[in-house]
Amino acid sequence: MTILRSLLFVPGNRANMLQKALSFSPDVFVPDLEDSVPTDEKANARAVTASFLAKLSDTGSLVIPRVNSLDTGLLEQDLAAIITPKIYGLSIGKVQTVQEIAKICGLIEPLEQKAGLAAGRLKLIPWIESAKAIVNAYEICSSSKRIIAIAFGAEDFTNDMGIERTDDDSEIAYARSAVCIAARAADVVALDTPYFGFRDTDGLQRDANTANKQGFKGKFAIHPAQIDIINAAFSPSPQEIEHAKDVLAAFEAAEHQGRGTTSLNGKVIDVPVVKRARAILQMADRVANQLSLKR
Numbered sequence: 458m459t460i461l462r463s464l465l466f467v468p469g470n471r472a473n474m475l476q477k478a479l480s481f482s483p484d485v486f487v488p489d490l491e492d493s494v495p496t497d498e499k500a501n502a503r504a505v506t507a508s509f510l511a512k513l514s515d516t517g518s519l520v521i522p523r524v525n526s527l528d529t530g531l532l533e534q535d536l537a538a539i540i541t542p543k544i545y546g547l548s549i550g551k552v553q554t555v556q557e558i559a560k561i562c563g564l565i566e567p568l569e570q571k572a573g574l575a576a577g578r579l580k581l582i583p584w585i586e587s588a589k590a591i592v593n594a595y596e597i598c599s600s601s602k603r604i605i606a607i608a609f610g611a612e613d614f615t616n617d618m619g620i621e622r623t624d625d626d627s628e629i630a631y632a633r634s635a636v637c638i639a640a641r642a643a644d645v646v647a648l649d650t651p652y653f654g655f656r657d658t659d660g661l662q663r664d665a666n667t668a669n670k671q672g673f674k675g676k677f678a679i680h681p682a683q684i685d686i687i688n689a690a691f692s693p694s695p696q697e698i699e700h701a702k703d704v705l706a707a708f709e710a711a712e713h714q715g716r717g718t719t720s721l722n723g724k725v726i727d728v729p730v731v732k733r734a735r736a737i738l739q740m741a742d743r744v745a746n747q748l749s750l751k752r
Contacts, residue, residue, distance in 0.1 A: 459519070459580075459605055459646070460484055460675075460743055460744065460747050461484055461485055461519075461605075461606055461646050461648060461674060461675040462484050462674070462675040462676070462687060462688050462690075462691040462692060462744075463483040463484050463485070463675065463676065463678055463683075463684045463687040463688050463691075464483060464484065464485040464486075464487050464521070464648065464675060464676070464677045464678065465478065465481065465483035465485070465486055465487060465677075465678045465681065465683075465684060466487045466489050466493060466523070466651065466677060466678065466679050467486065467487065467488050467489065468488075468489055468493040468494055468502070469488045469489050469490045469493075469494055469502035469503070469505060469506035469522070470494050470495075470498040470501045470502035470505055470506075471505070472505050472508075472509070475488065475505065475506070475509045475512075475513070476509075477681075478513070478681065479512055479513065479516060481681045481684060482516065482517070482518060482684070483518055483678060483681075483684050483688075484518060484519065484675070484688070484747070485518060485519045485520070485521050485545075486513045486516075486518050486519070486520050486521070487521055487522065487523050487548060487677065488506040488509065488510075488513070488520070488522045488523070488539075489502075489522070489523045490502050490503060490506060490522060490523060490524050490525055490531075490535050490539075491523050491524065491525050491526070491550045492550070499525070499531055499534075500534075503534065503535060503538035503539065504538070506522060506538070506539055507538050507539055507541075510522075510539065510541055510543040510544060511543050513543075514543040514544070519545040519546075520543060520544045520545055521544065521545050521546045521547060521548050521580070521582060522535075522539050522544060522547060522548065523547075523548035523549075523550060523584075524536065524539070524547055524548070524549060524550070525550060526549065526550040526551035526552070527549075527552075527557050527560060527561060528551070532549075532561070532564065533564060536564055536565060536568050537568060540565065540568040540569060540571075540572050540574075540579065541572055542572060542573065542574060544579065545579075545580060546579050546580030546581055546582065546603070546605065547565070547579060547580070547581055547582070548581075548582040548583075548584065548608065549561055549581060549582070549583050549584065550584045550586070550610075551584055551586050551587070551590075551610075551613065552583035552584060552585070552590060552597060553587055553589045553590045553593065554589070554593055554597070555593065555596050555597060555600040558581070558583065558597060558600045558601050558604070559600070559601075561581070562581075562601055562603060565579055565603075577602060577603060579603065580603055580604070580605045581601060581603040581604045581605070582604070582605065582606045582607065582608055582648065583597055583604065583607055583608070584607075584608045584609075584610045584613075585597070585607050585608065585609050585610065585614075585636050586609075586610035586613035586614050586617070587613065587614060587617040588614075588617055588618060591614070591632050591635050591636070594607065594635060594636055594639035594640075595639040595642055595643055597639075598639050598640055598642070598643030598645050599642075599643040604643075604645055605645055605646060606640070606645050606646035606647065606648050606674075606675075607636060607639070607640050607645060607646075607647060607648065608648040608649075608650075608677065609629075609632065609633060609636040609647070609648065609649055609650050609673075610650055611626075611629045611632075611633075611650035612650070614629065614632055615628060615629065626664075626667075629650075633649070633668070633671050633673075634671055634672075637671050637672030637673060638672070640672075641672060646674045646675065647672055647673045647674060648673060648674070648675045648676065648677065649664075649665075649668035649673040649675070649676040649677070650676075650677065651676070651677040651678065651679045652664045652665070652676070652679075652683065653679060655679055655680035655682060655683060658682075658686060661683055661686050661687070662686055662690065664676075665686060665687055665690035665691070666690055668690075669690050669691055673691075674691060675687070675691050676690070676691065692740070692741070692744050693737045693738075693740055693741045693744075697737055698737065698738065698741050700734075701733075701734035701735070701737040701738050702734075702738070703721060704721060704726055704730060704731060704734040705731065705734050705735065705738075707719050707720075707721045707726055708726050708730075708731045708734075711726070
């Protein structure tokens with residue numbers, strides 16, 4: 458499974474910001490053609506983003522531009538401008554139904570072929586940002602082999618619901634959980650909504666930790682200063698790694714004695730606990746391997 462902990466948004470029409478982004482190392486660069494770009498700058502954003510795709514890709518981070526939604530009438534032009542071998546995939550705003558995914562894939566296929574890419578090579582990350590999308594989340598997740606993740610957009614979701622976004626995020630708790638469960642059921646990654654208080658590092662830390670506990674595997678960043686905090690929140694800590702090793706050692710010792718369970722520090726160690734420990738160590742190895750490839 459692709460590691461998608463930190464995904465950095467960069468406005469696609471801002472060459473100076475794209476240039477500055479090259480000095481940072483998120484897991485994914487997300488040049489944005491959608492919400493961060495004014496309507497009269499859409500064409501410029503396509504041209505500027507296209508001119509930076511090779512540079513972004515050469516950093517070793519994945520490049521997954523966010524394009525405008527199907528209902529805007531801008532998607533075809535976006536795809537024609539940015540589908541090249543330098544991108545890993547596409548992030549698609551405001552997807553609500555399986556039928557939309559089918560139409561999007563239909564637009565991608567001929568452009569993929571024109572760019573000399575193998576059929577199905579480009580991946581998709583649909584954004585789940587409305588009540589209808591939440592209800593259809595599992596079907597959307599499982600509608601195409603291109604889909605590697607789904608992203609939850611809290612601002613558009615609360616707007617669709619006609620409710621106010623508050624500091625405790627209680628109004629999005631169900632939607633967040635629904636996205637995580639749908640993603641897990643379809644065996645794709647759940648990605649959390651951005652945290653807009655980019656100067657509030659403590660708030661970001663709490664928000665990312667909460668998302669991790671709910672089942673998200675990564676989070677979008679709106680500022681480079683958020684990358685390290687997000688990466689840490691969605692990576693096993695040194696303490697978690699050591700505890701996982703202790704769990705496996707204790708369980709293996711119990712197995713040698715013919716027992717299927719044991720205890721560690723007063724807590725029962727059984728098969729589900731062992732599976733979690735192994736998953737933590739596998740994730741730690743994958744993170745370490747990714748970092749070594751970037752060096």
